[in-house]
Amino acid sequence: VERTQIYGSKPTIDSREGRLLEEKWMLPLPGSKQQVIWENNFRMPPGGQSLTLVLVGFVDDVPYLATSPAGCIAYNHWGRPNPPYVFFRHDGKGWKRIPLVEFPMQLKEANVVVGRPKPPNRSGVLTVATVQEDNRLLEPHHRVIVREPIKVAQTVDCEELIYYKEAWIMPNDPIARGLLDRKSKSNNTK
Secondary structure (H helix, E strand, O other), rough: EEEEEOOOOOOOOOOOOOEEEEEEEEOOOOOOEEEEEEEEOOOOOOOOOOOEEEEEEOOOOOOEEEEOOOOOHHHHOOOOOOOEEEEEEEOOEEEEEEEHOOOOOOOOOOOOOOOOOOHOOOOOOOHHHHHHHHHOOHHHHHHEEEEEEOOOOOHHHOOOEEEEOOOEEEOOOHHHHHHHHHHHHHHHHH
């Protein structure tokens, strides 16, 4: 598997590195010279996917991915899944989201560096031991796929939000809805 990442400006003044903007994974299909590509960007949804790849696997030569929403907006965009994953299967034409029950049981452990690799591991081939070492400080559900609802930061601390007129707001917030309705009406009359 080959991974490329594109970085942008530093997210805060005291940051040493730019933030991850986009990544591309090229997955060779078993027994073939073909490959499938997983592309992801970290723009705020709905304009971006904002998913962190956790696991890549093949079952009967069919590619599968386990990802985790990157942040509360992405968690809400992807339907507040608990456990906090978004699963995909490649159907020969493209990646299709699938429910947890369709994700193969034998795909269990993170087998890619989750997030941004440590500086010495940003190029070249990474061994299984290197991937495990880079992932060792992650929360347990990012190292091993959990198949039951869990209480972690996303599932407990991310308040429920909905996308309404190009903004993320709380579902029962009449003030925010009113402001957005007025803004929308004002923009339509210009």
